[in-house]
Amino acid sequence: xxxxxxxxxxxxxxxxxxxxxxxxxxxxxxxxxxxxxxxxxxxxxxxxxxxxxxxxxxxxxxxxxxxxxxxxxxxxxxxxxxxxxxxxxxxxxxxxxxxxxxxxxxxxxxxxxxxxxxxxxxxxxxxxxxxxxxxxxxxxxxxxxxxxxxxxxxxxxxxxxxxxxxxxxxxxxxxxxxxxxxxxxxxxxxxxxxxxxxxxxxxxxxxxxxxxxxxxxxxxxxxxxxxxxxxxxxxxxxxxxxxxxxxxxxxxxxxxxxxxxxxxxxxxxxxxxxxxxxxxxxxxxxxxxxxxxxxxxxxxxxxxxxxxxxxxxxxxx
Amino acid sequence: xxxxxxxxxxxxxxxxxxxxxxxxxxxxxxxxxxxxxxxxxxxxxxxxxxxxxxxxxxxxxxxxxxxxxxxxxxxxxxxxxxxxxxxxxxxxxxxxxxxxxxxxxxxxxxxxxxxxxxxxxxxxxxxxxxxxxxxxxxxxxxxxxxxxxxxxxxxxxxxxxxxxxxxxxxxxxxxxxxxxxxxxxxxxxxxxxxxxxxxxxxxxxxxxxxxxxxxxxxxxxxxxxxxxxxxxxxxxxxxxxxxxxxxxxxxxxxxxxxxxxxxxxxxxxxxxxxxxxxxxxxxxxxxxxxxxxxxxxxxxxxxxxxxxxxxxxxxxx
Numbered sequence: 056x057x058x059x060x061x062x063x064x065x066x067x068x069x070x071x072x073x074x075x076x077x078x079x080x081x082x083x084x085x086x087x088x089x090x091x092x093x094x095x096x097x098x099x100x101x102x103x104x105x106x107x108x109x110x111x112x113x114x115x116x117x118x119x120x121x122x123x124x125x126x127x128x129x130x131x132x133x134x135x136x137x138x139x140x141x142x143x144x145x146x147x148x149x150x151x152x153x154x155x156x157x158x159x160x161x162x163x164x165x166x167x168x169x170x171x172x173x174x175x176x177x178x179x180x181x182x183x184x185x186x187x188x189x190x191x192x193x194x195x196x197x198x199x200x201x202x203x204x205x206x207x208x209x210x211x212x213x214x215x216x217x218x219x220x221x222x223x224x225x226x227x228x229x230x231x232x233x234x235x236x237x238x239x240x241x242x243x244x245x246x247x248x249x250x251x252x253x254x255x256x257x258x259x260x261x262x263x264x265x266x267x268x269x270x271x272x273x274x275x276x277x278x279x280x281x282x283x284x285x286x287x288x289x290x291x292x293x294x295x296x297x298x299x300x301x302x303x304x305x306x307x308x309x310x311x312x313x314x315x316x317x318x319x320x321x322x323x324x325x326x327x328x329x330x331x332x333x334x335x336x337x338x339x340x341x342x343x344x345x346x347x348x349x350x351x352x353x354x355x356x357x358x359x360x361x362x363x364x365x366x367x368x369x370x371x372x
Numbered sequence: 373x374x375x376x377x378x379x380x381x382x383x384x385x386x387x388x389x390x391x392x393x394x395x396x397x398x399x400x401x402x403x404x405x406x407x408x409x410x411x412x413x414x415x416x417x418x419x420x421x422x423x424x425x426x427x428x429x430x431x432x433x434x435x436x437x438x439x440x441x442x443x444x445x446x447x448x449x450x451x452x453x454x455x456x457x458x459x460x461x462x463x464x465x466x467x468x469x470x471x472x473x474x475x476x477x478x479x480x481x482x483x484x485x486x487x488x489x490x491x492x493x494x495x496x497x498x499x500x501x502x503x504x505x506x507x508x509x510x511x512x513x514x515x516x517x518x519x520x521x522x523x524x525x526x527x528x529x530x531x532x533x534x535x536x537x538x539x540x541x542x543x544x545x546x547x548x549x550x551x552x553x554x555x556x557x558x559x560x561x562x563x564x565x566x567x568x569x570x571x572x573x574x575x576x577x578x579x580x581x582x583x584x585x586x587x588x589x590x591x592x593x594x595x596x597x598x599x600x601x602x603x604x605x606x607x608x609x610x611x612x613x614x615x616x617x618x619x620x621x622x623x624x625x626x627x628x629x630x631x632x633x634x635x636x637x638x639x640x641x642x643x644x645x646x647x648x649x650x651x652x653x654x655x656x657x658x659x660x661x662x663x664x665x666x667x668x669x670x671x672x673x674x675x676x677x678x679x680x681x682x683x684x685x686x687x688x689x
Binding site for chain 2: 290324362
């Protein structure tokens with residue numbers, strides 16, 4: 056059964072995991088909290104534009120979560136609910152080094168047999184984000200969409216080692232790839248992030264976004280290089296979903312302005328950084344639930360203020 | 373004996389080590405190459421303004437190095453040559469992770485009994501940079517200068533553990549402190565760099581510059597926060613002196629424009645980043661030896677281009 060209730064074409068489609076998470080950090084813990092890469096990125100994107108989400112859930116997935124997604128203009132036509140199945144479940148914790156997630160348990164459940172099937176209204180999407188899932192499934196999505204303006208993928212270390220060939224094929228077919236710095240190094244064998252980025256561009260995507268956690272993000276776009284700062288948070292409650300909300304803010308902004316010029320991509324990297332910086336302030340989606348568009352605009356301005364410096368006016372050299 | 377030949381007051385004085393280094397990296401090696409924190413920072417600063425340097429050398433220090441320093445308008449009145457002594461010597465190597473220097477051997481030699489004595493022409497310096505040396509010696513320098521406009525210190529992990537009280541006293545007396553991110557964490561026990569910076573500001577310096585190597589640098593100035601990108605070098609020949617040339621470019625620029633406004637401090641962080649990015653392109657001071665002011669101005673512009681992003685023009689939220 057799919058929850059189809061909308062047949063107008065979706066401009067932005069996001070495919071990936073929808074899950075329930077148990078997370079423990081030095082700041083506290085949550086159980087069976089709303090999680091999943093597609094969920095985080097769709098909610099972040101929904102602040103900029105409507106989103107269609109493709110994923111799978113079990114009987115146990117609370118209706119309140121579906122109501123929340125629906126309230127955020129996220130279309131659920133692509134969400135398959137498996138009767139008698141259990142939702143994807145991740146349990147993990149973070150120590151004081153919040154850059155490292157320690158997995159305690161991963162139960163794929165209904166995700167184990169997931170085959171993404173795009174509703175017809177999604178196949179003409181202009182913007183497609185393949186959140187972090189098995190690259191074989193990412194390829195199946197690419198095979199179903201018809202001439203999107205922009206395809207974007209995320210991935211993780213698990214697929215770099217376990218499904219390398221499929222991942223390389225995904226990379227050869229998308230326009231933009233997200234990766235963190237360790238993953239870019241792992242994929243290419245290059246210690247230098249600049250060399251790694253060039254090597255990934257040779258595989259396919261001319262635009263690469265390297266997430267560096269507390270050190271911000273880098274955008275490699277053809278020969279251009281853009282360095283985005285990170286927001287100086289004094290404390291982080293829960294890093295879960297930071298990369299997903301980053302990518303969601305990015306693609307949501309791009310889709311909202313319907314433009315893929317370098318200027319827009321730079322602004323989009325900052326919008327992604329803004330969304331990630333809010334997301335980590337509380338557990339699960341709790342901060343995004345109470346986030347306002349005014350807060351987003353204000354933090355975008357703070358990023359500008361933080362990164363600005365003047366030209367050299369005089370010839371003091 | 374001191375090499376006094378200039379009695380005009382120095383605007384910028386730099387105190388620290390002058391040495392000879394053996395360095396090995398994946399890109400090659402050098403032996404008895406010109407090194408030392410004061411040397412690197414003075415040469416970087418000399419691209420912006422004349423510098424007076426205070427340090428100690430032995431009989432073995434080659435005249436060609438002194439001639440080079442002299443040719444870069446670096447005043448040597450404060451350099452003491454110990455008859456029969458040997459110059460400070462450091463031997464180390466870097467593996468593929470160029471962020472970590474491995475020390476093979478440190479011979480303090482004439483540096484072991486060094487007591488910095490400022491020539492009279494240095495005591496009224498407006499700008500004083502205490503490069504990375506024993507904080508006890510840094511305090512002796514602070515006791516000799518008369519009302520400088522700006523005092524700046526650098527340090528390292530060795531003094532944080534070995535001379536903590538003296539270092540805290542230095543910090544309580546300077547205007548600006550340089551530290552790398554690991555050192556700021558080590559000194560304060562805070563994992564969060566923002567919390568660590570606030571803790572260091574409470575000790576004294578209202579301006580703190582956190583060096584993050586390949587991740588750029590952060591400037592904390594009162595309540596302001598500035599994030600400077602790093603330059604995307606494809607390869608690094610030798611990281612030795614990166615932090616020193618960074619600090620030297622910073623203080624040299626500030627002294628050259630004789631202004632300590634927030635705008636100038638931000639520009640100065642970028643000038644420091646520019647100098648460090650050139651310095652690591654070759655061994656020892658080899659890149660700085662052939663560097664031109666045009667190259668510096670061009671790279672400063674590249675940093676601007678790399679960090680720039682537009683405001684949000686419309687109300688797309």
